Amino acid sequence: MTTNKTVLISGAGVAGLGLAHWLDHHGFRATLVERAPYVRHGGYAVDFRGEALDVLNRMGLLEPVRALDTAMGDAAMVDAEGRRYATLPAAVFAGDLEVPKGELTRLLHAAARGAEYLFDDSIRSVEQDADGVDVTFENGPPRRFDLLVGADGPHSRTRAVVFGPEERFLRSLGIHTAIFSLPNHLGLDHTGQLYVSPGKAANVFAGDVRGRARAALHFAAEELAPGRHDMAEQRRIVAERFAGEGWEIPRLLTEMRAAEDFWFDVNAQVVMDTWVDDRVALLGDAGYCAAPTSGRGTSQALIGAYVLAGELARARGDHRAAFPAYENAMRPLVAEHQAVGRAGAERFFLPAPTQEVLDMLAANAPERTRPEVVRLPDYDDTSY
Template identity: 40%
Template sequence: MRQLKVLISGAGIAGPALALWLAKYGAEVTLVERWPELRTGGQLVDLRGVSREVLQRMDIDAAVRAASEDNFGLSFVDGRGRTKGTLRSDQFGGDGPVAEIEILRGSLSRVLHEQSQDRVDYRFGDRITSARDEGTKVRVEFESAPAESFDVVVGADGLHSELREMLFGPETRHLHHLGTYVSFWTARNHLGLKDWTVVYSEPGRTIGMRSIVGNTKVMAMLTFRAGRPSYDWRDVDAQKRIVRARASGMGWEAAALLSQIDTAPDFYFDTCSQVSLPAWSAGRIGLVGDAAYCASPLSGHGATIAMVGAYVLAGELARTPDDVPGAFIRYEAELRPWIRRIQQSAHAQGKAMTPQTSRGIAFRNGVVRLAGHVPGKELLMRSQVRMSNSYPLDDYSRHLVGAGRS
């Protein structure tokens, strides 16, 4: 591979994964991140289906599994804490509602950073302010560093991507709200949960907790159904007020969890939205992960498609380093049909997680209660399991530095 000079924006999951692959292919990679250091907090994410094969090809499967959070299953409960339905992680081949690999977002970022930091120039505390495609190079200006030219620029800067806005205009044109909001924060494990998740629902809202960090803490979670957002996504105080108002009066353990929002170091709140773009690139500038095709947390595939997307994009750039626009076009053509299927699945997942009525909650709990007992229970999740595993990974190994040429 001709040594491409690549700039990536965003040190979440897709960015460091792409950086690691490109370094393996011999590229000169710079990754810029606006935060002053790697963010190690954040919600739990799942790695499903073909993304597990990507981990193996990256040689980081063992490291990711060592950093993951054990989770044996999930229970839906009523207001008195009585179990109404249970799902286990060993059902559905590890690709059911409880995934085989669940890891804190920050832990996955840390593994990817540790594996790539010796081969990638990480620049924290800076951001891209402009990127101009000049045909043979992209001229980039930064908030702090001097301007510089690159062969390729990739935005991996998440749902609210600044680089995407530079390419395709305001995010209001491309973000599609699914009618659900989600919040996460770390709290005390006051129930003494052991490698388990517990979820409680009332019409239009759901709250739960999942043991993490060796069962010393829990990741608290709230979802609720509501219309289009009217707040500033950067205003954390406003977000906390919304969460408290929407969860006010909830039963079960809601009050205990909500009382810890202000002391949580990693409070997160946002819409469950999807990104829909006419294209994922323009010339030598492209997007990967949530910036290009966020499927929303409701899909359960955010980290999965970030890892697979990074693998495919890096491989296509390695295949034709002298045709960067063509590599971007092939990457999109390969992935878009699979991504579309995952995005479409999110609507049903949202209804199951946060039913609108008491009858809907009872129906969901009943289906879950039967799932472990009915013959042919695998059929209940067959569509999701197939979707998680249906993308055929191409083999780019011949482009690895030091690989033999065929």
């Protein structure tokens, strides 16, 4: 007998779409509520490592994702005059496979087409009882589901409503980042340029030949000063921080002011004692964001989705068995990814690293030395 057939997923990002696919695969009914009016197709390049490739393979997406590989090569470290003084090996910043996040979500959306979608909406309140979860929404009518999964990113609404305020769980790594796209005026072809000055770093990368590039401006600061949605103030702070810097910075600041896809946030981790509260579970960045400095967020979101749906299938829908099993399986991997994220933050503003240091980082790139932490079970073994 299967219980808990209906699952509401808050957030149609990598984690939410991955979960919807796997729930459908195992015979559950998934509903996704997404704040945006559509599945978001923008964004930076993300990379996959290790077991996440196994999940993609099981989804039949490994080849389509491989076809999107940005095939990023080594990048140049440049000084204030734009002169190359060292080469950053791709092994330091790219995973086994690097793809544009927007293209990835497009594929995941297609793989999760069996789900119900509620766009332009967000959960407002959650009431659990012995048999289910009553959810009210900002826009749509109230609904009742068997289970709720918060996959709504590092600033998760589900986490805030069910587990407590963001300040309790979000740990800043002291780096703020602005990202935007711009014309590929440096003529980069599957490569990038990086510039560092004390407490600041900037880079431009171009992974294809479509005439566009992506810039990132990072600076050290403990406190997140501007309001999260005040983009004018965010742009002003970034421009102020980078005023007077060399290389291409003046041009980047001009492009930043005009960029429609400007994004700004603090690099932070989500650290929680548990990701489960009875019928509610957190998935991906909502529960255990490892920070962009880890380069592991997409992988762990996808692995988490696979494991969560698989454990539900194995337990025939019994969340009391499935949710703790999911948490136990994911904890070691998340601990490792978060350690990588913290280490990445510590070395982020290395003053003009020498070639020797960069080569050493490449030689010690974590995926080369990592023991196998999570062995992904085959949940299709369950006669379900």
